[in-house]
Amino acid sequence: MLRSQECIILQDRNAWTGHRNVTRSGKGLGWIRGSTEALILLFYFLLYAFLTGMFALCIYGLLLTISPYVPTYRDRVFPPDYDDGKQMATNVECTPGQYFLQDGEEHEERKACQFRRSLLKNCSGIGDPSFGFSRGKPCILLKMNRIVGFKAGFGTPIFVSCGSYKGNDSHVGPVTFYPKNYFDLMYYPYYGKLSHVNYTSPLVAMHFTEVIPNHDVTIQCQINGQDIVNDHEKDRFLGRVIFTMNIG
Numbered sequence: 001m002l003r004s005q006e007c008i009i010l011q012d013r014n015a016w017t018g019h020r021n022v023t024r025s026g027k028g029l030g031w032i033r034g035s036t037e038a039l040i041l042l043f044y045f046l047l048y049a050f051l052t053g054m055f056a057l058c059i060y061g062l063l064l065t066i067s068p069y070v071p072t073y074r075d076r077v078f079p080p081d082y083d084d085g086k087q088m089a090t091n092v093e094c095t096p097g098q099y100f101l102q103d104g105e106e107h108e109e110r111k112a113c114q115f116r117r118s119l120l121k122n123c124s125g126i127g128d129p130s131f132g133f134s135r136g137k138p139c140i141l142l143k144m145n146r147i148v149g150f151k152a153g154f155g156t157p158i159f160v161s162c163g164s165y166k167g168n169d170s171h172v173g174p175v176t177f178y179p180k181n182y183f184d185l186m187y188y189p190y191y192g193k194l195s196h197v198n199y200t201s202p203l204v205a206m207h208f209t210e211v212i213p214n215h216d217v218t219i220q221c222q223i224n225g226q227d228i229v230n231d232h233e234k235d236r237f238l239g240r241v242i243f244t245m246n247i248g
Contacts, residue, residue: 082117123205157182158225165220173210
């Protein structure tokens with residue numbers, strides 16, 4: 001009877017020793033460690049997949065609230081073609097001195113007023129491709145930023161003026177403007193690049209013919225009109241442009 005009990009005890013000891021040897025060898029722990037790592041990887045995969053889906057859903061919801069016809073920050077457009085022939089073929093003649101208002105749905109295409117290059121006369125670059133720089137009588141072209149729905153001047157044209165910047169105006173001399181010294185109301189409002197496909201931004205050319213030679217002359221040209229800010233202390237390029245000429 002005692003021998004049977006001794007055999008059972010010996011078997012139990014051998015089984016425990018075997019289990020301890022397996023544990024020490026790492027086979028059992030290796031299986032447990034592999035399962036844990038797989039679960040962790042699965043958890044992070046599901047977590048990031050969920051976060052990616054939520055981000056995509058938020059972006060999709062944001063895009064639904066943005067109209068493609070009204071830019072949120074800036075409306076990037078390519079420079080228009082001022083060629084006379086193309087302007088007469090694609091755009092219409094408008095009545096000067098009044099807004100070119102056009103009714104219709106947001107997505108409907110609007111007509112654009114003609115602005116022909118020849119209107120700039122001596123500053124058109126047609127007869128003189130150097131725009132007067134080769135003769136020491138340079139032309140500077142001024143253009144306003146496009147703002148959707150903006151009625152420039154609120155019924156009064158926005159005028160352009162030029163003079164010396166913190167200097168003597170006699171060093172600048174007389175300035176000739178083409179086609180006029182203001183932006184005509186007929187080019188406003190602007191309806192956006194998707195609706196106003198052929199819109200041509202009006203230009204004002206400033207021809208400097210008697211700038212004092214061999215001197216650095218700093219010139220300021222600014223736009224003037226109702227609700228136009230051109231004297232901001234922290235942004236000297238708001239509503240104005242400042243540049244230096246030296247006619248050799």
